[in-house]
Amino acid sequence: MNLSEVFRRCKPLIVYICAGDPSPDETVEIAERIVRAGADVLELGLPHSDPIADGPVIQAASQRAIAAGMNTDLYFDIASRIDGVPKVFMGYYNMVYRRGLDRFASDCKASGICGMIVPDLPVEESRPLREAASRHGIDLINMIAPNTPDKRILEIISLSSGFVYLVARSGVTGASADLQESTRHLIERVPPVIPRAVGFGVSRPEHAAELVRAGADGVIVGSACVDLIGRSELDQLEDLIRRMKRAMTEVSVKSAASIRQS
Amino acid sequence: MDEISCEVRFGRYGGRFVPETLVQPLVELAEAFERLRADPEFSGELSKLMRDFAGRPTPLYRAENLSRAIGRDVYLKREDLLHGGAHKINNTLGQGLLAKYMKKKRLIAETGAGQHGVATAIVGALLGFETEIYMGEVDIERQRMNVYRMELLGARVIPVRSGSRTLKDAINEALRDWAASYESTHYLLGTVAGPHPYPSIVREFQRVIGDETKSQILAEEKRLPDSIVACVGGGSNAMGIFTPFIEDDVRLIAVEAGGRGQGMGTHSAEHGASLAFGDPGVLHGAMTKILQDPYGQILESYSIAAGLDYPGVGPELAHLVETGRVETATAGDKTAIMGFKALSKLEGIIPALESAHAVGYAIEHPEMLGELSVINISGRGDKDLHTVIAYESV
Ligand SMILES: Cc1ncc(COP(=O)(O)O)c(C=O)c1O
Numbered sequence: 001m002n003l004s005e006v007f008r009r010c011k012p013l014i015v016y017i018c019a020g021d022p023s024p025d026e027t028v029e030i031a032e033r034i035v036r037a038g039a040d041v042l043e044l045g046l047p048h049s050d051p052i053a054d055g056p057v058i059q060a061a062s063q064r065a066i067a068a069g070m071n072t073d074l075y076f077d078i079a080s081r082i083d084g085v086p087k088v089f090m091g092y093y094n095m096v097y098r099r100g101l102d103r104f105a106s107d108c109k110a111s112g113i114c115g116m117i118v119p120d121l122p123v124e125e126s127r128p129l130r131e132a133a134s135r136h137g138i139d140l141i142n143m144i145a146p147n148t149p150d151k152r153i154l155e156i157i158s159l160s161s162g163f164v165y166l167v168a169r170s171g172v173t174g175a176s177a178d179l180q181e182s183t184r185h186l187i188e189r190v191p192p193v194i195p196r197a198v199g200f201g202v203s204r205p206e207h208a209a210e211l212v213r214a215g216a217d218g219v220i221v222g223s224a225c226v227d228l229i230g231r232s233e234l235d236q237l238e239d240l241i242r243r244m245k246r247a248m249t250e251v252s253v254k255s256a257a258s259i260r261q262s
Numbered sequence: 263m264d265e266i267s268c269e270v271r272f273g274r275y276g277g278r279f280v281p282e283t284l285v286q287p288l289v290e291l292a293e294a295f296e297r298l299r300a301d302p303e304f305s306g307e308l309s310k311l312m313r314d315f316a317g318r319p320t321p322l323y324r325a326e327n328l329s330r331a332i333g334r335d336v337y338l339k340r341e342d343l344l345h346g347g348a349h350k351i352n353n354t355l356g357q358g359l360l361a362k363y364m365k366k367k368r369l370i371a372e373t374g375a376g377q378h379g380v381a382t383a384i385v386g387a388l389l390g391f392e393t394e395i396y397m398g399e400v401d402i403e404r405q406r407m408n409v410y411r412m413e414l415l416g417a418r419v420i421p422v423r424s425g426s427r428t429l430k431d432a433i434n435e436a437l438r439d440w441a442a443s444y445e446s447t448h449y450l451l452g453t454v455a456g457p458h459p460y461p462s463i464v465r466e467f468q469r470v471i472g473d474e475t476k477s478q479i480l481a482e483e484k485r486l487p488d489s490i491v492a493c494v495g496g497g498s499n500a501m502g503i504f505t506p507f508i509e510d511d512v513r514l515i516a517v518e519a520g521g522r523g524q525g526m527g528t529h530s531a532e533h534g535a536s537l538a539f540g541d542p543g544v545l546h547g548a549m550t551k552i553l554q555d556p557y558g559q560i561l562e563s564y565s566i567a568a569g570l571d572y573p574g575v576g577p578e579l580a581h582l583v584e585t586g587r588v589e590t591a592t593a594g595d596k597t598a599i600m601g602f603k604a605l606s607k608l609e610g611i612i613p614a615l616e617s618a619h620a621v622g623y624a625i626e627h628p629e630m631l632g633e634l635s636v637i638n639i640s641g642r643g644d645k646d647l648h649t650v651i652a653y654e655s656v
Pocket of ligand 1: 314348349350375377378452453454493494495496497498499500568569570616617640641644
């Protein structure tokens with residue numbers, strides 16, 4: 001299933017984990033539990049030594065994974081062993097560039113990955129990878145931030161496929177207590193010509209529900225899950241995903257019902 | 263100043279590889295820089311500060327004893343005489359004033375050895391900013407004195423515990439801070455690395471070194487030098503002195519840290535020579551030459567001189583090396599120590615260990631210098647005495 005189909009079927013809950021954390025051997029099992037709990041898309045991170053867009057939780061996970069021997073070859077090996085869920089790559093540009101853009105996109109394809117998120121690759125730098133990705137039928141997912149001007153949003157959208165990743169707030173990844181008004185405003189500013197998934201700071205079922213209510217087409221949760229993995233609390237991880245998914249579905253069902261009533 | 267100096271790319275290097283949140287702050291910074299460098303009020307205020315506060319122009323000193331020892335005419339560009347003890351103040355005054363004109367309230371910076379942190383703290387005090395300096399925990403241990411200096415100057419030093427807990431991680435942390443704080447805060451990056459427009463901004467604020475050198479050598483010798491030698495960490499003192507000579511028939515020699523040797527291990531290299539031994543890749547927002555493993559993880563670098571201990575290098579230097587305009591060389595710890603002692607004994611000038619790499623190289627390779635050479639003494643060596651004592655005792 002490709003990403004457009006996923007978004008046509010539902011408002012997906014997209015779950016990020018750092019491949020190789022706590023060890024390469026455990027990632028497949030963790031991913032299976034996440035899928036079982038109801039994640040619609042798995043965003044599988046390739047750890048980098050210098051993750052400038054990430055907060056302390058994902059930094060720590062990246063360091064654990066690298067220390068446990070994680071590398072790009074193992075990454076694709078792990079990815080190809082995870083079934084039953086659409087998979088998206090997330091990783092920093094140097095890791096992609098170093099392997100070779102075409103080879104990287106081809107390895108994604110071969111291991112069943114359908115999209116790529118590269119947080120340090122803004123649109124004006126993205127052409128070479130976009131071309132390589134599209135040669136292999138992979139979506140390159142662009143990000144839009146609260147401070148992205150309207151004109152630039154249109155440019156970004158025109159160069160996007162799959163979905164766009166709306167960054168809920170300034171700063172880096174990491175759980176936060178509540179959602180900001182600027183997030184709602186951002187969803188309104190991005191025209192719904194392509195699915196809009198919102199991430200950064202989403203950590204509770206209420207956040208996920210609120211985002212769907214505000215018009216998000218999908219919700220991305222990362223640090224909250226990575227934090228539980230770091231503490232080996234996998235039952236709680238499943239529980240969190242289940243509750244998030246349920247909260248999102250309830251909103252969708254209610255709004256569908258209210259549309260039918262009117 | 264010419265119009266194309268704020269270029270985004272230098273051949274295949276440079277660019278702006280940053281999270282989307284940082285694009286807009288960088289665009290605003292580039293616009294402000296282009297506008298203000300053409301503003302006579304800004305230039306006037308900066309020139310005055312450079313003269314009265316920092317101590318410019320610095321002398322171009324004909325080093326008779328060193329010249330006699332190596333059989334070449336050698337001049338020293340005395341950036342070690344600047345306030346703060348290094349060329350770093352040229353950039354921090356420029357960017358600090360830029361931040362003031364942009365109405366920012368807070369400065370953040372990274373520092374390795376503490377030199378750039380001190381230079382930022384000085385400007386923060388002078389211009390009334392709240393100043394916070396990111397510094398790796400390992401470096402804080404190595405450079406206690408500079409930590410105290412920064413605090414004395416009113417800055418807060420924030421320990422960085424992520425990654426290798428050194429300079430590269432301090433830059434990561436400053437970028438993360440800026441992504442959340444850009445509305446009130448200017449990120450004062452300390453060298454010609456990082457995303458556009460930093461490589462251009464820092465070069466333009468440092469080129470005063472080369473501009474002065476050019477008029478001084480023409481006044482003294484009625485001709486240009488055959489060569490200019492500068493050490494390279496990120497490349498700001500080198501780009502500063504090289505830039506006005508790019509179109510001239512002058513050998514430009516960039517001396518990197520050869521450290522303990524050419525080895526590269528799983529997580530670290532034995533040197534800081536990204537131009538000589540690095541491969542193209544993206545670090546801290548720019549495509550440049552970097553020290554990395556086969557998968558693209560960044561390696562920790564090594565040098566006895568903390569200011570040269572960086573696994574990347576400015577993208578413009580990477581380009582100038584690739585086109586052959588700038589020549590690279592390496593000088594190891596041993597050569598640097600030799601240069602450090604030689605200049606102290608011969609000329610009564612204790613150079614920074616960083617600058618001592620350029621001095622040591624020149625002493626070992628007089629044949630590369632031509633008849634008339636300029637060595638950039640980017641800083642003074644008082645900060646390094648404890649390092650040299652420790653080196654001697656093993
Ligand atoms: C005295 C001195 N020289 C040189 C350097 C290296 O930096 P750059 O290559 O940017 O000049 C430093 C950095 O801290 C320094 O303190």
